[in-house]
Amino acid sequence: MMTPQEVSWALSALFFKVLPLAISVVALGLTLRDRRPRLVLKPRKSSVHRVYRLYRTTNGIGFVGGVEVYNMSGRANAIRDYSFCYRDDEKKWKVMESQNYEEKSEDGSVEQRNPTPVALAPYSGTEVKVLALTDNNLTSKMDVRIEIEDLFGKRYSIEVTAEF
Numbered sequence: 001m002m003t004p005q006e007v008s009w010a011l012s013a014l015f016f017k018v019l020p021l022a023i024s025v026v027a028l029g030l031t032l033r034d035r036r037p038r039l040v041l042k043p044r045k046s047s048v049h050r051v052y053r054l055y056r057t058t059n060g061i062g063f064v065g066g067v068e069v070y071n072m073s074g075r076a077n078a079i080r081d082y083s084f085c086y087r088d089d090e091k092k093w094k095v096m097e098s099q100n101y102e103e104k105s106e107d108g109s110v111e112q113r114n115p116t117p118v119a120l121a122p123y124s125g126t127e128v129k130v131l132a133l134t135d136n137n138l139t140s141k142m143d144v145r146i147e148i149e150d151l152f153g154k155r156y157s158i159e160v161t162a163e164f
Helices: 002-033
Strands: 039-043 051-054 061-071 077-087 093-096 101-104 111-114 118-119 124-134 139-150 154-163
Touching: 039 139, 051 101, 061 077, 061 118, 061 139, 077 124, 093 124, 111 124, 118 124, 118 154, 124 139
Parallel strands: 051 154
Antiparallel strands: 039 061, 051 061, 061 124, 077 093, 077 118, 077 139, 101 111, 139 154
């Protein structure tokens, strides 16, 4: 028969062999769960200026704005593609034209719209400036859906309202 002191030593030896294994299993589970791609889109906010604007072009209407994109995963990700839709008067979503654009300002600086690829480190975020065109002449307000596709083919969307 074992003495109480021997039982205590045996239990402590077992405890210190099982505890690291249990912690490792829990850490592996959390790491594998956190490796799933997850982006979060947030609208830009400004107290002074309108963030989402419409402007007239020779063929129709242009939409300009920006979106905050956050990578909420422990895995690096990237933005691969953009798509834009607007809601017409009949409440149907219609596709807008979009591609990579460069805007040159008066001081010579260049601002990119719809840039791809945009790399996102784990647990980080960035602002992405977007631009889309449509040949429709609408009223003074337009609802726009911005969709972003990530490196793994997952799509994320946000709806905003733009005005002239």
